[in-house]
Amino acid sequence: MLKEEREFLAVFNFSYLNIQPSCKDKGKEQWDKNQDSETEMGNKQTIFTPEQLDAYQDCTFFTRKEILRLFYRYRDLAPQLVPLSYINKPDVKLPYELIGSMAELKDNPFRQRIAEVFSEDGEGNMTLDDFLDMFSVLSEMAPRDLKAYYAFKIYDFNNDDYICKSDLEKTVNKLTRNELTPEEVSLVCDKVIDEADQDNDGKLSVEDFQHMIVRAPDFLSTFHIRI
């Protein structure tokens, strides 16, 4: 365990050294300082190229600052694993255990689903891109349709593009921490299908879900993570 860590540290130091020449113009003190203060604007070139930052800004609902902050959040989850430079697009993935332990997700009953839906491999292991993507969709700037699309995916536990009864049961049990009796759960699920199923196929398709969710008064305010 300790050895591994040391190895990581070594890797990290290496990359650290590698990067340093690229920010020659800045003093080492500032470099160190920037490492501490997350929102410092001066060091953005060292983590991302301006083009990268612009691209991320175009692809997410975040500003430069927020992207950097998110990067640091990401990096704080595993400082040994994540390099301080993304100029070369390193292929780093953080395991779900780390992602799920974030304060924003820790108490969310659907954290695993969220991670799975947004991760590229579908197992909750996230790259920085996935990470940014996730918080972009869950930010308050994201439009209702986008949110609804991902909400559907989150609640579709078995990934079959339909929310069927087993998905609903899982959702209810997660929401109530198994405090409802099985009869109650099944009653609730039946009611949901009865209400939202427009084409009577016994499961909710994306259109059904969309139809239902656009009328919900507080979907936008609740499906949203502030970071």
Place this chain on the structure above:
Amino acid sequence: MELLGCCFEVQSVTTSFKLSSATHGNALKDLMEDAHKDDNLDTRATSRVGIEVDNEEGSAAESEDDDKESEKEKKVTAKTRRGNARGRARKDSEEEEETRTAGQHRQRNRRAQRKQAGNEDSDSDGESCKNKKNRENQISKQQEPNEDGEEDNKGGRKGRGKNETKQGKKPDEKGKKEKDNKKKDKKKNGSSSSDSDSEEEPITEEELAKLKEEVEEKKKLIATLRNKPWQMKKKLDVLKEAQLFVEKFEGALGKGKGKKFYAYKVMMTKKWMKFQRDFENFKTACIPWEMKIKEIESHFGSSVASYFIFLRWMYGINMILFGLTFGLVMVPEVLMGKPYGTLPRKTVPRGEERTAMNFATLWDFSGLAQYSVLFYGYYNNQRTIGWLKFRMPLSYFLVGVGTIAYSYMVVIRTMARNANEEGGGDDTSFNFSWKMFTSWDYLIGNPETADNKFASITTSFKEAIVEEQENRKEENIHLTRFLRVLANFLALCTLAGSGYLIYFVVRRSQKFALEGLDNYGWWERNEVNMVMSLLGMFCPTLFDVISSLENYHPRIALRWQLGRIFALFLGNLYTFIIALMDEINLKLEEEKIVKYNMTIWEASLYNGTISENATAPPIQVDPADIPRGPCWETMVGQEFVRLTISDTMTTYITIIIGDFLRAVFVRFFNYCWCWDLEYGFPSYSEFDISGNVLGLIFNQGMIWMGSFYAPCLPAINVFRLHTSMYLQCWAVMCCNVPHERVFKASRSNNFYMAMLLFILFLSTLPAVYTIVSIPPSFDCGPFSGKTRMFEVISETLENDFPSWFGKVFNYASNPGLILPFILLMVLSIYYLNATSKSYKEANLDLKKKLQSQAEENKKRNKQKAQQSREMEENSLEAKPKQQGSKQDSAADQGAQKGRGDKESKKKTSHQQEASPSQQHGPGPNAHYSLHGRGGSLAPPSHIAVTRPPVPRGYGMPGYSPRNPRFEGFPGGHPRMPRGTPNYR
């Protein structure tokens, strides 16, 4: 035939371009480089146009004698193959996202064409498609005669363009692309230009416009990229490509400010949202006890929370009442009125001086407290006080009236608003779904909050389940009815019995009082109080037992319970008022005697010292020694204050003993007891909603009745509500258990409000009666010396207003004017009531209609699904027939086209030609635009039939081309046909 084949090839080039954005982008890059090199816009445009026209020739299979032209043709075929292959591969690998991009490109192009075509904004693609074909036919016909002239023009133009740009091949490629995008429009342009004999200029402009449009499209793509549900990698790729495109073209068109502006806009929206969010937070933070109530609601359900919300509302009202009395009556009197000890009414009488500061006396609100600013008697009848000339008696009177008026206004307004909310009703059609999918707040990042949220979601589910079960419950209706009638009968009997008992006891006590209480023992003296508290103790329990007979929904049961206990408490009120009136009458009689004695005392005072010398200064007698009247107003005020205090104490003691000690006992003695205390007999107490609500309401009634005579009463009540809020919140959370059946409170507290209004009405009656018909005390209070309290108004009118105002007022108060006015008001109330009723009915009707429509829709969808399933089964046989027949609805057309496309992939081009020509008559070029294009594009359509053919707004014919692609959930239903193929 050869020509046709050629056409088809070109056609598929188009499709391949549309499909593979990458090809598009690369080719465009070359094109862009050229464009960059040239600074002269016009020249460039001309060259481009020329090339395009060239291409058109090729595509229209005109004669091609140019070498370059043939070269290009070769390239085109190569491209075609490549493009087709790529398209197929993509389809095979089922990369839906890719297809979607392709679809977007396609759509964008189509949109551009539509715009060009001008007035073709009909909703259904099928229709516009037909139109286009027709137009195309016409155009081609027109074109034939003008061919020669056109050629000349083209040749000249082309040559010029090439010479000027000096880059032959690259523009060629570019031209190809442009042509691919807008082949038909060009044809139209060409024909129109030839018809009107116009020169390059209009075409150039159009070209420019087109380019601009395309750049705009790309820009829009960049702007909306973040709205796309793609993986980040994909987004980055698309972004890069689009940016390259825009960069080059924007350089050409000299437009680069859009992005900055957009960034600025985004920043501003973000700032605005942040501000809004903060403001919202601030607003919620300003609502007192919001978090406490939310917490209680999450554990005990909305019914218990409704009590606390009601309590908070009462607190608000009492704050205002307190502000009124404190600011306009008490503070001016303290600051500007004569100080304590200057007047008899402001001094403790000699006899009481010894005990005036004792705690027991103060606790009883007599002694010093009685002769303080807290009570009516302290105020002087001086018309104006202080340097402000503050009109104290007038202010006192107006505040008293204003308190009542304000309370009426607020209660009624709240009721009306609540009724409105109720009337509007919440849409319960997705009750459970919303609970399931939107109840979790993703913002929660704190374990404690999360626990609360889990509890609240569970509670809300339970509430909803109870509602649902109540809806479903079907029992023996006759039995229930009988039981309910029986229960009501029993309740009525109880009420009548207790009513009679109260009446009897009160009469008896009056008799005792007349005979003098000294002859009777403790029981006789306290009979009324004892009976009242015994009734108050046992009757609610009895009602509870009775209500279990009725088997109502808990919410309705609560209402019945409230109503019954309310009726019982009215008896309480009745006895209280009777006792009070007796007391007042006694005091009035006493006053007469005192008045008589006073004159004697004064006379003796003057006689004893200096006789018959009026000019001598009055003898200085200590105000404490002057005899004084009983001052019934202060007595009434004291009564109310005492009652409020004792009520508060009782409530608190009940909470501490009944809830807290019981909970402690149950909790800790459970370890060493013979049976399970927690689930057995004593158990923990539930929160008594009805008792608490009624306590609150009756207490408020006391405040309204008494605040005229004791200005301190609102202050005391504010204090009481404040402490009881904290105490009860704490007690609920720590010693109570949730109700067995957690039920949802009605959204509005209107039932509580109705009771409050009733109590307000009842409590204004005695207050108004005493103000209007009992003469004020002669030696205390702001109205002393007047025969009635309201005379202060006429006095002010006489002294402080011009004389004409008094006259007007006199006329206005003439019954001849007032009666018609009242009549008018009654009429308008009647009218408004009638209209509101009719609106309500209309509302209900609409609701019903909506509901039935939704059900119908569901049914129809089901039918359609079935139909399409059947159609799928028969699709192979049915297809040729359907293709021949004419379709009515755009939906059918769309579905069928999908099918046709699928077929066209498999079969030869011969078949493709056949169907459109059958539909639209013989047109030489009519066909190749139709299926050749969509053929390689359209997704497999087998799902198109398992789903209803027209999902509104999902890329089907009803889908407006202006909307960005995402609106319709592109990724959500991958096997849906993505819009109609690109018909031209």
